[in-house]
Structures are given as C-alpha cells and as structure tokens.
Amino acid sequence: MQKTAVVLLLAFSATTFALDNGLMRTPPMGWLAWERFRCDIDCDNDPKNCISESLFKDMADRLAEDGWRELGYVYVNIDDCWSSKQRDAQGRLQPDPKRFPGGIANLARYVHDRGLKLGIYGDLGTYTCGGYPGTTLDKIEIDAQTFADWGIDMLKLDGCYSNATDQEMGYPLMTKALNATGRPIGYSCSWPAYQGGLPPAVNYTLLGEICNLWRNYGDIQDSWDSVLNIVDWFTDHQDILQPAAGPGQWNDPDMLIIGDYGLSTDQSRSQMALWAIMAAPLFMSNDLRTLNSGARAILQNKGAIAINQDPLGIQGRRLIKEKSGIDVFWRPLSNGASALVFFSRRTDMPYRYQTSLKALNYTPGTYKLYDVFLEKSLPEVKDATDFVVSVNPTGVVMWYVYPSTKQEDVEPVHLKSKLTRSMFLQKDRKPYSPDIL
Ligand SMILES: *[C@@H]1O[C@H](CO)[C@@H](O)[C@H](O)[C@H]1NC(C)=O
Ligand SMILES: *[C@@H]1O[C@H](CO)[C@@H](O)[C@H](O)[C@H]1NC(C)=O
Ligand SMILES: *[C@@H]1O[C@H](CO)[C@@H](O)[C@H](O)[C@H]1NC(C)=O
Numbered sequence: 001m002q003k004t005a006v007v008l009l010l011a012f013s014a015t016t017f018a019l020d021n022g023l024m025r026t027p028p029m030g031w032l033a034w035e036r037f038r039c040d041i042d043c044d045n046d047p048k049n050c051i052s053e054s055l056f057k058d059m060a061d062r063l064a065e066d067g068w069r070e071l072g073y074v075y076v077n078i079d080d081c082w083s084s085k086q087r088d089a090q091g092r093l094q095p096d097p098k099r100f101p102g103g104i105a106n107l108a109r110y111v112h113d114r115g116l117k118l119g120i121y122g123d124l125g126t127y128t129c130g131g132y133p134g135t136t137l138d139k140i141e142i143d144a145q146t147f148a149d150w151g152i153d154m155l156k157l158d159g160c161y162s163n164a165t166d167q168e169m170g171y172p173l174m175t176k177a178l179n180a181t182g183r184p185i186g187y188s189c190s191w192p193a194y195q196g197g198l199p200p201a202v203n204y205t206l207l208g209e210i211c212n213l214w215r216n217y218g219d220i221q222d223s224w225d226s227v228l229n230i231v232d233w234f235t236d237h238q239d240i241l242q243p244a245a246g247p248g249q250w251n252d253p254d255m256l257i258i259g260d261y262g263l264s265t266d267q268s269r270s271q272m273a274l275w276a277i278m279a280a281p282l283f284m285s286n287d288l289r290t291l292n293s294g295a296r297a298i299l300q301n302k303g304a305i306a307i308n309q310d311p312l313g314i315q316g317r318r319l320i321k322e323k324s325g326i327d328v329f330w331r332p333l334s335n336g337a338s339a340l341v342f343f344s345r346r347t348d349m350p351y352r353y354q355t356s357l358k359a360l361n362y363t364p365g366t367y368k369l370y371d372v373f374l375e376k377s378l379p380e381v382k383d384a385t386d387f388v389v390s391v392n393p394t395g396v397v398m399w400y401v402y403p404s405t406k407q408e409d410v411e412p413v414h415l416k417s418k419l420t421r422s423m424f425l426q427k428d429r430k431p432y433s434p435d436i437l
Contacts, residue, residue, distance in 0.1 A: 018248030019175065023186045024212040025247040026309040027281045028154070030075025030119070031059050031068075035220055035255045035285035039081040039130045043099055049287075051081045052099040053107050056118075062288035064114035066296075071305055075154055075186075076111050077119030077283065080130040087133055092146045093122075108151035119154035119186070120147055124170040125161030134161055137170055141177045148181035155185055159194040164201075167191050175210040188252065188281075189214040198237060204244035213250040213281050216241065220254035222262035224394060227271050228345075230254065234278060235318045235327075245279050245315035252281050259286035259295035266395030268298050269373055273341045273398040276308035277316035277329045303372035303400055307331065307339045316341075319360060326353045326391060328360060333400075339372075340399045344391040352390050357401070358383040365403055372398040380404055 033051065043050040060076045063069050082104075088094045095104050104120070111118040122143055125134040135143045135157070147155055157174055159167055171191045178185045189211035195201040197216040207214050217233050220226050230253050234241060241251050256275060258268040275282060284299060291299075298304075316331025316339065329341040340360065344351050357367055362383045369378040373396075381387055389397045 018208055018246060019187065019210055019212055021179065021184050021186070021212070021248075023184055023248065024250065026072075026311065026313060027250050027279055028075055028186060028213065029072040029282040029305075029309075030077060030117070030284075031063060031073065031288065032075075032077040032079060032119070032156075032255055032283040032285050033059075034079035035222065035257055036260060036287060037079075037285075041081055041096070041099065050099065051078075053095075053102055056107060057110055059288055060111045060114050060116055063116055066288065067300060068288070069115055071300055071302070072309060073282070073284070074115070075117050075119050075283070077121075077154060077156065079121045079156065080123075080128050080158070081132060082121065083128075083132045085132060091139070091142055093133060093135075093143055104150040104152070108153075112151065117153035118151065119156065120150075120152050121156045121158065122147075123158040123160050123162075124167060124174070124191075125159060127161045129158055129160035135170075135174075137166060137173065140170060140173045141180075144174060144177035144181055144185075147185065148178070148183040152183075152185060154188065156188040157190060159190045162194075164195065167194060172206075172210050186212045188212065192216045193218065197233075198240060204240065208244060208246070208249040212248055213252045215252045215254065217253065220257060222257050222260045224263055224267045227257070227263070227267065231274050238317050242315045242317055245313065247311075247313040250279060250281055251315065253278060255283045255285035256299065257285060258299050259284065259288075259291045264394070265294055265298075266392045268295060269398075270343060270394060270396045272298050272301065272304050273372070273396040274329065274343065276304045276398075277331045277339060277341050279308065279310075279313060279315040279331070282308060298373075301372060301375075303370065303375070304398065307333065307372070307398075307400065310334055322353075324351065324353070326351060328355070330360065335402075337400060337402045340401055342389050342391050342397045342399075344393055344395055346391075346393050348393060350390045350392050352388050354386055354388045356384055356386045357381060362401075368402045368404050370400040370402070372400060 037049060040046055040050045043052050056076055063073055082095055084094045084096050108118045123134045126136060127134045171189050178187055192202040193215040220230060234253050245251050256271060258271055310333040312334045314332050316329055318327055319330045320328040325344060325346040327343045331339045333339060342353055364383050366380050366382050368380055371378055391397050
C-alpha cells in the first residue's frame with residue numbers, strides 16, 4: 001500500500017512541467033573537474049593537474065577511448081577557476097589566456113569531435129566562489145550568449161557572493177537567457193544549496209520548471225563521512241526531495257568520488273548504488289588517466305547505470321531503517337521491475353540480514369533477482385519466501401528485481417491508472433534487461 005501511494009504521487013509529479021529544453025530526460029552523466037582538481041591553477045609546477053585546456057582534452061580522450069561515452073558518460077564539465085580575472089573589452093567572460101590558449105570554442109570543438117558535450121561554470125554573484133568574475137543580474141544575457149556562441153552544452157550556475165533576492169531574480173532569468181540563445185544548454189542550479197535545500201525557502205515546483213538539475217546540499221569531499229552525510233541528508237528529507245525529481249529535473253547530491261583516495265571498494269559500490277537509487281546525476285570527479293581497474297569496474301557497471309538511467313525517472317526511497325544498521329532502499333523501474341539496495345551502516349563485520357520481498361511491500365508473485373555487483377542472477381524467490389543477504393560493513397548488496405509472472409499480472413497499479421507507461425517511456429531507450437533474465 002505504502003509503495004503504491006508513493007508511486008502514484010510520483011507518477012503525477014512526472015506530469016508537471018519540466019524545463020522545456022528537451023534535455024536530460026534521464027540523469028546526466030559525465031565528468032566534472034571540481035572535487036578532484038579544485039582550483040589548481042599552477043600550470044608551471046603542476047602542468048598535468050592544473051585547470052587548463054589540456055586537462056579537459058585529456059579527460060575527453062579518456063571518455064571517448066576507454067568505453068565511458070558508450071555507457072552514457074558524455075559531459076566533460078569545467079568548474080570554477082577557468083576564466084580570466086577580467087572580462088574582455090565587450091564585457092564578455094574570457095578564459096585565462098595562459099591556461100586556455102586555444103579558447104573555449106576550440107575546446108568545445110575538440111570535445112564535440114569525440115561525440116561528447118562540454119559544460120562550463122558560472123556564478124550568480126559579484127564573484128565566483130574562487131574569486132573570478134561573477135554573473136551579476138546585468139551580465140546574465142551576455143554570459144548566456146557567450147556560452148552559446150562557444151558551443152557550450154551545459155552550465156552549472158553557482159551562488160557565491162549573491163543574496164536571496166538576487167538568486168530569486170537571477171536563476172529564472174538565466175533560464176530565459178539560455179532559451180533565448182536558441183542553443184539547448186543543460187542548466188544546473190546551485191540555488192537550493194544556498195537556501196538550506198528545504199521549503200519554504202526552496203520551491204521545488206519552481207526549480208523543476210527552470211533547472212534540469214540542482215545542488216540541494218553542501219559540496220562532497222573525498223571521504224566516506226562526506227558520502228554518508230550526504231546520503232543521510234537526502235534520505236532524511238526524501239518526502240520533500242523525491243517527488244521533485246523526474247525526467248528533465250533532478251536532485252543532485254554532487255559528484256562521484258569513486259577512484260579517488262577516500263573510499264574503500266565497498267564504499268565505492270555504496271556510492272554507486274545509492275546514486276543510482278536516487279536517480280542522481282553521475283558526474284565522476286576523478287583522474288580518468290590513472291583510474292584503477294576496481295574503480296573503473298564499479299563506475300562502468302551496466303546494471304547500476306541502467307538502474308540510474310531508467311526511463312521512468314522515478315527517484316527511489318529508503319523503505320526501512322533497521323535498528324541493526326541495515327537500511328533498505330527501493331526504486332521502481334520500467335516494465336514492472338525495481339531495484340533494491342541493502343546498505344549496511346555497520347562497522348564490524350558482514351551482517352546477515354533476513355527479510356522477504358513481501359516484507360518489503362512487494363505484491364504476491366514470483367520474482368527473478370539479479371545481483372548488480374556480482375553480475376549474476378540468483379534463484380527466483382516467491383514474495384513470501386525469506387532470504388538472507390550478507391552485507392559488508394559500509395557496503396551494499398544491490399538487486400535488480402523483475403517479476404517472472406507475466407508482466408500484465410504484476411504491473412504496478414500506477415502504470416494502469418490514468419497514466420500509461422508509454423507516456424513515460426522514451427522511444428529511443430530500451431529498459432534494462434540483464435541477459436541472464
Ligand atoms: C525555449 O522554450 C520553448 C518554450 O518553452 C521551447 O519550446 C524551446 O525548445 C526552448 N528552446 C531551447 C533552445 O531551450
Ligand atoms: C542583494 O545584493 C544586491 C547587489 O548585488 C543589492 O543591490 C541588494 O540591495 C541586496 N539585497 C539585499 C536584500 O541584501
Ligand atoms: C512555487 O512555484 C510554483 C511554480 O512557479 C508556484 O505556482 C507556487 O505558487 C510556488 N509556491 C510557493 C509556496 O511559493
């Protein structure tokens with residue numbers, strides 16, 4: 001019952017009007033410089049890691065050549081500290097001439113030639129967070145036009161050095177200005193993160209109308225504490241946040257730090273699984289040139305990506321928070337499928353968690369199970385049959401769950417109601433179906 005109510009609510013929220021630029025019908029995927037490379041501008045002493053056109057070309061090469069692009073990781077995104085400290089004679093932003101000698105338009109061409117998209121960073125305020133020129137209200141139109149002229153595909157608009165009044169004016173104005181350029185540009189708004197992320201200060205209906213994604217909460221850092229803190233904040237407020245997401249409009253818990261220094265293998269799987277359940281944008285911030293094979297396998301896990309990219313675009317929820325330290329997350333997927341994540345908050349040893357699909361609100365029937373990280377199918381289970389999952393400390397077990405009974409018989413109520421599934425499905429995306437099932 002609880003599940004049905006949730007899905008119904010979300011089915012309706014998906015009919016509200018998303019930002020009408022046709023972009024990001026599933027969560028955007030790619031690479032973003034900030035968490036790993038920050039504001040390193042010391043190209044004299046640290047040429048491989050400084051914010052420069054060669055860093056973004058390197059990452060574009062890796063995305064195109066190492067199998068990322070085919071999996072959907074197509075955005076190469078610049079963050080802060082790319083620009084010159086001065087605007088040009090016409091009042092336009094310009095890149096730092098020493099670090100981006102070819103200019104942004106050339107970099108965009110390089111990225112586009114590899115079948116990728118280029119994102120850039122701005123800040124609605126007098127300065128960016130790093131102290132570079134900001135986009136004050138009077139500069140919104142010229143900056144939108146400059147980005148479009150360069151061939152930019154996505155803009156992250158930060159909120160340092162602005163106040164609530166300017167943000168209320170500025171974020172919607174940028175939506176209009178981007179639209180007026182005629183170039184489809186994905187729009188990431190940091191607005192809610194500057195207003196505490198919750199109503200009444202934040203209006204999620206409005207955000208869905210003006211932004212493709214939005215940062216609700218603080219920046220991620222390279223540590224498990226940071227990941228856990230973010231997951232807890234998003235989960236504690238899921239009743240507010242979850243209905244806000246849908247095709248073209250996503251909550252953004254910030255970058256994937258898998259492949260950096262802070263997470264163990266289990267914790268890396270946890271971040272991937274929970275970001276997939278949350279329908280979160282998947283922007284890696286790591287060094288794709290030196291990524292180890294373990295991190296690569298997690299980030300390139302096809303099951304986790306397919307769950308993240310499910311065409312219904314319904315964000316998942318935490319169903320249960322057990323006293324034992326096991327949290328169970330659930331996300332409804334297309335074709336009557338769903339994803340489950342068993343997440344352990346424990347720090348002692350693998351925990352044997354016993355439950356059944358019935359206890360997790362599944363309707364009567366027999367279900368096929370596929371373990372996403374083991375990459376293999378498990379024996380079918382009946383809804384009432386108890387099973388045990390062994391969950392590592394700070395780790396997850398993630399399942400793709402699929403009814404074995406004929407689909408019509410188990411189709412969730414919401415798909416039969418006023419809204420038919422075909423209204424949600426994008427024509428060019430096939431729902432996930434592991435070969436094994
Ligand atoms: C601009 O907005 C209109 C109407 O909302 C929409 O049809 C059009 O696709 C948008 N164009 C761009 C480039 O975003
Ligand atoms: C917000 O900042 C602008 C300058 O960017 C200023 O003109 C305005 O008075 C400020 N508003 C408030 C309420 O502080
Ligand atoms: C939130 O934004 C929507 C859409 O712009 C608007 O209709 C609604 O009145 C706003 N809600 C509040 C509480 O301001």
